[in-house]
Amino acid sequence: MSTWRIGGPAEAVYWPETVEDLSSVWKNAQEAEIPVRLIGRGSNVLFPDEGLPGITLVTTSLRGISWGDYTVRVEAGYTLARLAQEAGERGWSGLEFARGIPGSVGGAIMMNAGAHGGEMASRILSISTLWADGSIRKLERSQFEFAYRHCSLRGKAWVLEAQLMFSPGNREQILHHMKENLTKRTANQPLEEPNAGSVFRNPPGDSAGRLIEAAGWKGKTIGGAKVSEKHANFIVNTGRAKSKDVLALIEAIVLDVQIKYGITLQTEVESILTGNRGA
Ligand SMILES: Cc1cc2nc3c(=O)[nH]c(=O)nc-3n(C[C@H](O)[C@H](O)[C@H](O)COP(=O)(O)OP(=O)(O)OC[C@H]3O[C@@H](n4cnc5c(N)ncnc54)[C@H](O)[C@@H]3O)c2cc1C
Incomplete structure (x- = not known):
């Protein structure tokens, strides 16, 4: 899963x-x-x-979608990369950054997923949400906030549906741009091994991958979890990794980077324990 x-x-x-x-x-x-x-x-x-x-x-399975005039209303489970591709095919610009992000629309909103200088926050018009008291509320973009890989609704509400906006663009250019982004990913990311994307957030003004690599962690393993040789901010499952292996590797990296560079890395991936309301 x-x-x-x-x-x-x-x-x-x-x-x-x-x-x-x-x-x-x-x-x-x-x-x-x-x-x-x-x-x-x-x-x-x-x-x-x-x-x-x-x-x-x-x-x-929540995959409903209806296209408007440079807008789309889409349910939370729709695949973000597919939405990006379909918008591109129409010559609609705005989700080029998202073509290689393997999440759902709802997950991407909650994480404010982004890449190549773009992020979800810039495309949202409104969302429909489910709250702990069972109420369903439509929120306009001005009623909640986004920051780097963060949405103020995280842990409070679930996204059921979103309305996104696009700009008119050139179909060929958009598709070419997305293809280029995908090629860069294939070259730089260990897509052939199970992973969860970037494990750590980039600290202000620096890159988590650069710090981890400089600290000598590329290729290091704990149990079945390994810091990717291709991209130091990715931890890959070499086949039999346990959650505890990944957590031990994360802990060791945080400590080492803290000692060597005085920077405390924060995780981007979420460790789900027993959880409730998506937290
Ligand atoms: C190879 C690879 C590359 C990646 N590249 C990028 C990248 O470039 N940029 C980037 O930002 N991320 C990237 N990611 C990370 C990930 O794809 C994104 O964070 C994505 O948005 C997560 O969506 P998801 O549906 O998989 O969420 P999940 O992993 O299923 O969930 C993540 C969190 O969101 C919550 N959530 C999910 N759906 C909803 C909902 N409908 N309402 C409320 N909460 C919800 C969950 O409870 C959980 O807390 C990458 C991951 C991989 C594996």
Whole structure:
């Protein structure tokens, strides 16, 4: 269930097919005091080795989409990269940065996913959200905030649907730009091994990958987890990695970089423990 392919079994997994379905499972689970968490495409999470109790909701069947006039209304589980490609095919510009990001629209909003100088925040018009009290609220872009890989709604509400905006562009140029971005990724990222993208956030004015490489961590392993030889900010699963291996590697890197450079790296990937409300 995660791109890292790490973690024990989930007690129950459910793929809601409609927003109503999702909110009714949430309400019933609340009443029965069963823990619930929600994931999208699992491309930014580390699941625990002991597995996940309660219900894990996966949004990937929430794939409704309707195209407007340089806008799109799209459900949370829609694949971001596919949306970027489809917008590009129409000659709509704005999501070129997202073509190689393997998340869902909802996950990308919560993470304010970004690359190549672009980020989700700049494309959002409004979102529809589910809150802990079961209410569904439509929020305009001005009613919540984004920062670097952060959305102010994280851990508070779930994204059900979003309305995004585009600018008119040149179809061939957009498609070419996306292809170039993909080529760069294939060259620089260990896409052939299970991973979860960048493990650490870039500290202000620097790059986490540069610091980790300079500290000598490229290729180092703990158990089945290895710092990629291709990109030091990626930890790959060499086949049998445990969550505890990844966490030990993260801890060791943080400590070493702190000692050598006085910078405390913060993780970008999320370690899901027993969780509730996506936290
Ligand atoms: C090879 C690779 C390359 C990557 N490159 C990039 C990159 O260039 N830029 C970048 O920013 N990221 C990148 N990532 C990380 C990841 O793809 C993004 O963070 C993505 O947006 C996560 O989406 P997801 O659906 O997989 O979220 P998940 O991993 O499923 O979840 C991540 C978090 O979001 C929450 N969440 C998911 N869906 C919702 C929802 N509908 N409502 C509320 N909360 C929700 C989850 O509870 C969890 O807290 C990369 C990952 C990989 C594996």
